[in-house]
Amino acid sequence: MQYVSTRGDAPALGFSDAVLAGLARDGGLYVPREWPHFSAADIRAMRGLAYPDLAIRVLTPFLGGDIAAPVFERLVREAYATFRHEAVCPLVQTGKNTFVLELFHGPTLAFKDVAMQLLARLMDHVLAERGQRATIVGATSGDTGGAAIDAFAGRDRTDIFILFPHGKVSPVQQRQMTTSSAANVHALSVEGNFDDCQGLVKDMFNDHAFRDRVSLSGVNSINWARIMAQIVYYFSSALSLGAPDRPVSFTVPTGNFGDIFAGYAAKRMGLPIERLIIATNDNDILARTLASGEYRTKGVFATTSPSMDIQVSSNFERLLFEAAGRDAETVTRYMNGLKQSGAFTIEGGELKRIRAEFDAGRASVDEVAATIRTTLEASNYLLDPHTAAAVHVAAAHASGPVPMVVLGTAHPAKFPAAVEAASGIAPALPAWLGGLMTADEKYTTLPSDLKMVEDYVNRHSRAAR
Numbered sequence: 001m002q003y004v005s006t007r008g009d010a011p012a013l014g015f016s017d018a019v020l021a022g023l024a025r026d027g028g029l030y031v032p033r034e035w036p037h038f039s040a041a042d043i044r045a046m047r048g049l050a051y052p053d054l055a056i057r058v059l060t061p062f063l064g065g066d067i068a069a070p071v072f073e074r075l076v077r078e079a080y081a082t083f084r085h086e087a088v089c090p091l092v093q094t095g096k097n098t099f100v101l102e103l104f105h106g107p108t109l110a111f112k113d114v115a116m117q118l119l120a121r122l123m124d125h126v127l128a129e130r131g132q133r134a135t136i137v138g139a140t141s142g143d144t145g146g147a148a149i150d151a152f153a154g155r156d157r158t159d160i161f162i163l164f165p166h167g168k169v170s171p172v173q174q175r176q177m178t179t180s181s182a183a184n185v186h187a188l189s190v191e192g193n194f195d196d197c198q199g200l201v202k203d204m205f206n207d208h209a210f211r212d213r214v215s216l217s218g219v220n221s222i223n224w225a226r227i228m229a230q231i232v233y234y235f236s237s238a239l240s241l242g243a244p245d246r247p248v249s250f251t252v253p254t255g256n257f258g259d260i261f262a263g264y265a266a267k268r269m270g271l272p273i274e275r276l277i278i279a280t281n282d283n284d285i286l287a288r289t290l291a292s293g294e295y296r297t298k299g300v301f302a303t304t305s306p307s308m309d310i311q312v313s314s315n316f317e318r319l320l321f322e323a324a325g326r327d328a329e330t331v332t333r334y335m336n337g338l339k340q341s342g343a344f345t346i347e348g349g350e351l352k353r354i355r356a357e358f359d360a361g362r363a364s365v366d367e368v369a370a371t372i373r374t375t376l377e378a379s380n381y382l383l384d385p386h387t388a389a390a391v392h393v394a395a396a397h398a399s400g401p402v403p404m405v406v407l408g409t410a411h412p413a414k415f416p417a418a419v420e421a422a423s424g425i426a427p428a429l430p431a432w433l434g435g436l437m438t439a440d441e442k443y444t445t446l447p448s449d450l451k452m453v454e455d456y457v458n459r460h461s462r463a464a465r
């Protein structure tokens, strides 16, 4: 299996190289050259597999032989042994034909753990085989950072630098990043918003001299392995609901478009997915884009679902590549428009292809709060604000006999203030995270300035030459 860049101007890479590369050298994102495909019989044969076994079955075609089968199997089993639920990603019924797929039973209580626990082990393995070190730089609106720090803390071959927006993440999220005592962990509080942090990370990748000097790698969903690992839970949940003999729809709380792109990938691989529904909060650029065909950034609003407070939705580029028939020139033109004027217009045929697979809706802060309250009353189920945004949007798209699965992306205890204000219940952190809110914090505050951030990384990375 080879991976190609959405901008068409970077060399195609094998799996291990694509994992280490993160962003392609032409600024694009790697996607598999072709989608592996499972027949209905293949999918039927996956029924009853435990989550790690399913992950091995679904993901092996992406490896292209780069990782030996027994090694991959060990890494997968170790990754999912860190989860506190036997099913890893259990499916819970919350309504007549509606379900929440709980993705928050990993070490940091968000769906990011599902991919990050595997990615850290994969990277470590590849670096060890090659006798190399890497510098990992990541941007977070709250959850990726904590998950990455948990997964990479103490690993000798990597130093990890996480940029989070100063004062714009929840206290629990901040402490998951700032209380690590591992010497290879660097939490950087950037004076800006998430888009600024993500822009800095992409600029570091596009500064090739810097990139090569520090052996830069990325763990945001620009990294193909992040998307890849997230494909598995679409299979696990659809199988529980009768796939391949019964279609399923998914509503996904969306920011950077990574999680829902994994659903699109699952569909391309043969999983019978009826609709993929993008749920946004007040930062509704994707809902506006699907409605109008124009992708136009405007200011970021602070909401009660901070991890979705995003305007530049990185993985939408991967979908544009597919919708444009894999025409990298079209994608490059769109992305240049975005860089120059903060906007681009999607052409008719592409928009039609996107609308054929996706719907979109938005939940305001008030609608999120009302959904937390009404779901608790009706189903005795406490939602976090991100999942609540999706439950609100899903209600408008539920269609007859097709089950609707909402991706439950975070545990309510990560956002206790918003959840308590909405429901009157202050969700407690699990006992094993009990010391988090009293542990000492360690982080560095930096302006949103490329040179200053690069200088910091350069001085603190053991991979820097």
Ligand SMILES: Cc1ncc(COP(=O)(O)O)c(C=O)c1O
Residues within 6 Å of the ligand: 110, 111, 142, 143, 144, 221, 253, 254, 255, 256, 257, 258, 259, 260, 307, 308, 386, 387, 409, 410
């Ligand atoms: C809790 C939560 N829900 C939803 C999202 C949106 O996911 P994605 O960025 O993959 O669209 C995020 C951030 O990524 C998140 O942390």
Ligand SMILES: N[C@@H](CCOP(=O)(O)O)C(=O)O
Residues within 6 Å of the ligand: 139, 140, 141, 142, 143, 144, 145, 219, 220, 221, 222, 255, 256, 258, 307, 308, 314
């Ligand atoms: N919501 C994310 C933003 C980064 O997304 P990623 O999936 O590209 O890592 C977060 O919580 O940090």
